[in-house]
Amino acid sequence: MPSLKGGVDISTIGIVGAGVMGKDLAITCAAHGNDVLLHDHDPDVLEAADGEIRTLVRSYRIMSKGDSRWCTEIVSGRIRTTGYLAGVAGVDWVIESIAEDVAAKERVHRELREVCGDGPAIAVNTSCVSITRIAALAARPGAVIGMHFMNPAPLTECVELVRGHLTSDETTRRAEDFVGALGKRPVVVHDSPGFVSNRLSHLFMNEAAFLVQEGVAEPAQIDEIFTFGYGHKMGPLATADLIGLDTVVDSLQVLYDDMQDPKFRCCPLLKKMVDAGRVGRKSGQGFYSYGASP
Numbered sequence: 001m002p003s004l005k006g007g008v009d010i011s012t013i014g015i016v017g018a019g020v021m022g023k024d025l026a027i028t029c030a031a032h033g034n035d036v037l038l039h040d041h042d043p044d045v046l047e048a049a050d051g052e053i054r055t056l057v058r059s060y061r062i063m064s065k066g067d068s069r070w071c072t073e074i075v076s077g078r079i080r081t082t083g084y085l086a087g088v089a090g091v092d093w094v095i096e097s098i099a100e101d102v103a104a105k106e107r108v109h110r111e112l113r114e115v116c117g118d119g120p121a122i123a124v125n126t127s128c129v130s131i132t133r134i135a136a137l138a139a140r141p142g143a144v145i146g147m148h149f150m151n152p153a154p155l156t157e158c159v160e161l162v163r164g165h166l167t168s169d170e171t172t173r174r175a176e177d178f179v180g181a182l183g184k185r186p187v188v189v190h191d192s193p194g195f196v197s198n199r200l201s202h203l204f205m206n207e208a209a210f211l212v213q214e215g216v217a218e219p220a221q222i223d224e225i226f227t228f229g230y231g232h233k234m235g236p237l238a239t240a241d242l243i244g245l246d247t248v249v250d251s252l253q254v255l256y257d258d259m260q261d262p263k264f265r266c267c268p269l270l271k272k273m274v275d276a277g278r279v280g281r282k283s284g285q286g287f288y289s290y291g292a293s294p
Contacts, residue, residue: 011035014088014120016108017098018042018049018081020244020282021125024153025097027057030078031069031154032182037088038081046081053079060154070154086115093178095147097125100250105129109137121171123147124162127198128254131164131191142168145175148197149184151243159184164191193258194251201239202252202264208236209267212287219287237287240270241280249274 013029015022018040026036040046054072061070069075085108088094094112098104105126112122121143124134135144146162159179163172172188179186189196208222223235240248249270256264273279273286280286 012037012091014039014091014094016040016085016088016094016096016112018045019097019099021149021151021153022097023049023053023056024151025095025125025149026079027053027060027075028149028154028182030075031057034078036079037091038079039083039085039088040081041083041085043083046083049081050076050079056154060152063155085111088112089115089117089119091120093123094120095123095125100126100128100247100254102129102133102254105134106137109134113137113139118143121145121174123175125149128194128202128251128258130193130258131162132166135164135166141166143171145171146191146195147175147179148195150197157183157185159186160195160197161186161188162191162195163188194255198251199255201236202248202255204236205240205248206252206264206267206270209240209270212237213267213269241286241288241290243280244282245270245279245286246274 012035014037015026015029016039018038022038022040026038030036038049040049054076057070057072057075061067064070094116096105096108096112098108105124116122116139118139122138124131124144124146125148126146127148131144131146135141138144141164144164145167146160146164148160148162150156150158161172161175161179176186176188193199194202211217211222212219219237223238226232226235234242249266252264252266256266277283278285281290284291
């Protein structure tokens with residue numbers, strides 16, 4: 001098995017879920033020398049993935065000022081797609097990256113237990129779902145770890161690694177090495193609803209949506225206070241649009257269910273926008289306009 005820099009023996013990564021984050025993870029892994037097997041159960045999603053990946057790689061090359069790793073042909077050439085979950089059975093790491101839906105994640109991990117057995121280590125790319133709960137479904141609970149990549153994954157340096165109650169020291173060490181070989185900085189935290197990142201960030205996004213709903217300020221004004229006042233790269237509402245308002249709503253529901261704390265009650269405006277199909281950048285319209293709205 002070939003080694004990446006730092007002596008990390010990784011050659012093939014299986015990614016489950018070819019949505020926005022799944023494609024970004026495939027690009028990130030491929031750009032750093034890995035072969036990638038990208039799975040999704042939706043044939044239409046897989047059919048569109050190749051062209052979308054090529055477009056994304058070109059945009060990341062521009063944003064990275066021509067970094068040679070972002071070569072469209074090389075990166076896309078390392079990524080294969082499959083509609084069969086069993087295809088990921090022989091990989092070195094599985095990264096599950098489907099929607100923030102607890103029931104859906106549990107269903108996928110039961111299937112992974114059947115097709116992967118006690119094979120690869122499993123990383124759960126989630127911003128709020130309990131790693132301990134997911135690991136309980138695995139053949140090897142100690143080989144399951146949370147690997148929360150920030151959006152956009154190819155360009156964001158930090159990765160929140162989340163140790164479940166049974167995650168082993170060896171799995172944690174391997175995850176740190178793997179993330180480091182992707183040019184990222186791992187930060188290890190313990191399992192808790194929302195971990196650190198989303199427990200804080202979703203309060204910002206949710207409260208910002210309440211401010212819009214109440215007519216206190218426009219989205220741009222709220223975000224300007226964060227970017228110009230606090231020095232953040234993006235404001236909470238632009239961040240919500242980037243993540244996807246549907247994902248934000250799902251994550252807030254998980255936080256509310258797990259914590260039973262009213263501070264995580266989802267803003268009705270967010271739910272209304274999701275119902276209207278205005279979920280942010282991926283739909284062309286959210287708190288801001290990115291093209292044709294649905």
